[in-house]
Structure formats: structure tokens, C-alpha cells
Amino acid sequence: MKNKPVNEMKLEIDSKSINEGFARYTISAFAAQLDPTVEELSDLRCAVSEAVTNAIIHGYRGGQGIVYINARYFDDRSVRIKIADKGVGIEDIKLAMQPLYTSDPGGERGGMGFAVMQSFTDGLSVRSKPGKGTTITMTKKFAPRR
């Protein structure tokens, strides 16, 4: 079990695509308190962008809703970010996480969202209930400062 977070923030945003940039910069500004490298922060920004976009276009299918974001960081320089929606949920998480799988073939999204989240963080978990929503939890551990 993790010990208590050193710091925590919460953010709720409308499921509008214009908020994708806002969300990733807000989270990265928060995580920047740990003084990570530019690379580490860019990885995090990219992963957050994917998760928030998923909530907006898949969770809420482009419709109205709220994306709930929670970020915490800990003594060991790890950041944990939860991104949740109360949208349609995912029927088959395994299938959804397969690289190149997309539920929206015309949308030109490539189906690589989960693969990017996985590749740019150190831990990813997806919880979802059809009709209830989806929660994505990502952990990124920043290297020790010299």
C-alpha cells in the first residue's frame, strides 16, 4: 500500500475537446512540483491527453458529461493520476486495450490510446462497468534527482 500522498489535486471538466489541452497542462504543472525532467513531464502529458480524450470521445461519445481527474504524488517521486467518466463504459477491456483496436474506425484515431498510455507510464489500470463509466489509473515514477 502507498503511504499518504505528499500533495493532491482534483479537477472536473466538461467533456469538451478544447479541455484536453487544459487538462494535460494542469496535471503537468502539478507534477512539475516534483521537478521531473522535461522528457518525464512530456510522457505524462501525453498519457493524460490520451486518457482524457478517451473519456470525452468514448466514455461520453462526444456528448455532455464531466471528466473527473485526480492527481497525487508521493514521497518516492511517483505520481498517480485517475481519470474517470460516468459514460457508457467498456464492454470488453481486453479488446479495447489491444493496439490498433478502435471502436470508431471512421474517426481516424488509430486505436493506440491505451498503447500510448502504457508505453509512457509505469503502470496503467482500467476499471469499467458498461453503463456506469470508466476509471483509468496511471502511475508514473520520476527518477531520483541528482
Add this chain to the structure above:
Amino acid sequence: MLSADITTEFIEKDRVLIIKLFGEIDHHSAYPLREASDREIIMRQPKKVVIDLTEVSFMDSAGLGYILGRYSKSQLLKAEMEVTGASDRAWRILQLAGADKLLKIQKSDSNEQVKAGK
């Protein structure tokens, strides 16, 4: 920049269309970007399309979708396609989807060309 903003410059020379991108590619900015790019590609009928990512400060998998989408458009028009100026992160995303096996991708800060391998 708190919402993704992208601007484009279309440069054509000897039927090579260079699409130079400035800013951020995410799901929000990708749609207008792809509309504008396709309009130019269809209008100019180039023999080669080059997407220049040198000035792209952020891109997630929407950028990948944009690139693969323009690749299939180019294929339809029998045009070649190439990506230049890919940052490390852009390169990793493109590679995750195997785009490096479909088209020539040149990374930024390196003269090393990654050839489309068969």
C-alpha cells in the same frame, strides 16, 4: 497554450507537397488539420507528400491518426509519403503502431533516416 492550436504551411515544389505543422496535435486540433490537409492534397495532386513535424511541440495518438490518415489518402492518389522532424516521443508513438514499417520517417536532431522496411 491551454488548448491545442495548430497552424499549417503548405509548400509545393516540383510536385512535392510539404505540410509544415506548427503547434500541437491532439484530438481537438486534428479534425480541422485533416480537413485542411486533404483539401490541399486533393487540389494539388502531388507525387509526394512530406509531413514536417519539426515545429510540433506536442502530439499524442491523434497525431498518429492524422499521419496514417494522410498516408492512406496519399496511397489512393498514388503519391509517396514521408514524415520528417519527428521528436523522440512522436517517433515512439509512430513506432507503436508500426507506422515506421509503412513510410519513411526522419527523426529531428538526426540525419539518420529510418527507411520503410519490408
